[in-house]
Amino acid sequence: MSEEREPIRVGVLGARGRMGVEVCKAVDAVDDLELVAMIDQGDWLFNASDAGAEVVVDFTNPDVVMDHLHWCIDQGINCVVGTSGFTEQRLERVRSWLQHKPEVGVVVAPNFGVGAVLMMEFAARAARYFESVEIIEQHHPAKVDAPSGTATHTARVVAEARAAAGLAAMPDATKDEVPGARGADLDGVRVHSVRAAGLVAHQEILFGTVGETLTIRHDSYDRASFMPGVLLAIRQVIQRPGLTVGLAPLLDR
Ligand SMILES: NC(=O)C1=CN([C@@H]2O[C@H](COP(=O)(O)OP(=O)(O)OC[C@H]3O[C@@H](n4cnc5c(N)ncnc54)[C@H](OP(=O)(O)O)[C@@H]3O)[C@@H](O)[C@H]2O)C=CC1
């Protein structure tokens, strides 16, 4: 007979933010997790360790998230991170901190929506068959970073798939451009960021080749869409030492 463990003790950083509020509600609503610390701007990080948090969830902002992660890893606390801004250099720094704490698990996911994870997988699969690809991401106007973390990650996986397939640079005759009109160039993929009231989080990947286009689109209409992925990561991170990037490795387990 398997023994039931005590609920996993969870602290939330950015607890008064749009995502933090949803995460606190979602953790509170399930029996196998216990919300032990709600920390926001101006609060003491040690509230998390004093409360015995085993997992800290971070939805704050790209300027502060690295300090939070470093502190949690030093304290031996597992981390689930949704905050955007994770470049390859940042991920490498997290790996180097984890070398000194090999028992600690960290999950950094650009998007916790299952549909968004599938969108990125489908885009990587489609990338090799189309000579052109552009990304259009659309978010609420309170978002502080552009392009989004999801678009940045999508551009990276699409660019990797194109390179692996040996595709040439995309056709584009633009010579005369108002700065920004062709979007940002991320790994050779153009990314267009829209900010408008009424939106939550949306993304389209437009592929084109001779005589046809393919559009892959995902819409988060409500932040509740991210919660199953966040809860999954909290439950798994305590048995998953080291750095896991993205939600995909945690699905179907
Ligand atoms: N991976 C995913 O699935 C998702 C990721 N995100 C990402 O999550 C992040 C948060 O998004 P969102 O909730 O909309 O943003 P919000 O601005 O609503 O929330 C961030 C919260 O963190 C607080 N905060 C700022 N600095 C600190 C600090 N040093 N310690 C503790 N709390 C702090 C902010 O306080 P104050 O307002 O006073 O600065 C605010 O309450 C963004 O990077 C966003 O891109 C969002 C949705 C899904």
Ligand SMILES: O=C(O)C1=N[C@H](C(=O)O)C[C@H](O)C1
């Ligand atoms: O700020 C947001 O809202 C979101 N941020 C993440 C990102 O930057 O990709 C995830 C999702 O798009 C919502």
